[in-house]
Amino acid sequence: MFENIIGHKREKNMLEHIIKSNNVSNAYIFSGPEGIGKRMMANAFASRLFGVSVDNSPDFELIQPEKSENSIKIDKIRGINSSINLNPISDYRIYLINDAEKMTLQAQNALLKTLEEPSSYGIIILVTKNEQALLETIRSRCLDIKFSPLSISEVHGYLISRKMEEEISKASSILSRGSIKRALETSQNEEIIEIRNIVKNILSNAIDRRDIFELSRTSEYLKGYSSQIAFFIEFIKLYMRDMIVFGETKNFDLIINKEDKEFVNRLSSKISLSKLGKLMDVVIATEKKINANCNFNTTMNSMADSFYKVVN
Helix, strand or coil: CHHHCCCCHHHHHHHHHHHHCCCCCCEEEEECCCCCCHHHHHHHHHHHHHCCCHHHCCCEEEECCCCCCCCECHHHHHHHHHHCCCCCCCCCEEEEEECHHHECHHHHHHHHHHHHCCCCCEEEEEEECCHHHCCHHHHCCCEEEECCCCCHHHHHHHHHHCCCCHHHHHHHHHCCCCCHHHHHHHHCCCCHHHHHHHHHHHHHHHHHCCCHHHHCCHHHHCCCCHHHHHHHHHHHHHHHHHHHHHHHHCCHHHCCCHHHHHHHHHHHCCCCHHHHHHHHHHHHHHHHHHHCCCCHHHHHHHHHHHHHHHHC
16 A cells, blocks of 8 residues: 555655554654645555555544635544544544644644543544644654655656656656645646746856846746746756755756756856855845735846846
8 A cells, every 4th residue: 555655665664664563553643745645645554554445444534624614623623532432343443634733722632632541442643744733742642754755756757657748747846845746736837848948048148158138138038927936936946056066066966957967067167156155145035025026027137137246
C-alpha cells in the first residue's frame, strides 16, 4: 500500500517498523507542507493496520472540515469520543482527522480528553500542514511524523506518468515546492512556459547583454501577465538562487533548473556573487511591492532600473 505513494522513504520505513514491531501508538500527527501526500500515507498506514483498504473497513472514520465551513467543530470530535470505546470488528478503530489545524479550540479541548484516556484499540491520526495550530498538550500526546517536500525529480516523474508534456512537467515541478497538488495546479496554467522564457530574457538583458533599452521594456514584456506575476517572481528567484549556488560551488547537482544549466553557468560567470546577492534583494523588494498591491507597471520598471544599476 505504501508502494503506490511517491517518495517519503524514511516515513514509510518508520511506519513499517511500527507495524512489524507491533508498537502502535494511540495517536499520531502527520505534519508537513500541503499537497505532499500526508493524507495518502495516513490512509495507507490505516489500511496496513486493518489488512484491507480503509474504503472497505467499517472501523475507519474520516473527519474533516465541511465544504460550507472552514473549521472542524466540537460535535465532530464528540462523535469520536462516543464511539472510540466501542468494540471494533477488526483489531483497531481508526480516526483520521484531516486538516486538523482547523479544529476549533473547543474541538481541540474535547479531543484532548480522549487523548488523556486512550482506548486500548482506538487510533487517532491528525494530518496537518500547521502543527503549531494544535494545542501543545495535544502535540505532546501524539507521535509526530514530519513529512518533507518531495524532490523535483519525484514530482516530475509523477507528472510524466500522467502523460503530461515534458516542458510543462519540468516547469511545474520546479515551481511545485515539492507538492504534487501545487504542481498539478501550476500545470493548468498554459502561460507558464512563456513566463519562464520572459524571466530568462530579462536576466539575460540585465546580466549578459546589460541592455538598458530592453530592460526598460520589462513591463511591456509582462503586459497581459499581471495576474500571473507570482509565477514570474517565483521563476526569477529560482534562477537567481541557482546562479548564487553555482557561483559558490560550481556544482550543477545543487541547482534546481538543471535543464538550463548552461544558461545558469553563462550568467553566473558574468557577475560577482555580491552583485547576485543585491539582485536577489531587488527581487524580494519587488515581491513585497506586488504583495502590497503597488502599481504593476511602476513596480516592474523600478525593478528593471534597479537591475541595471546593480550590474553596471
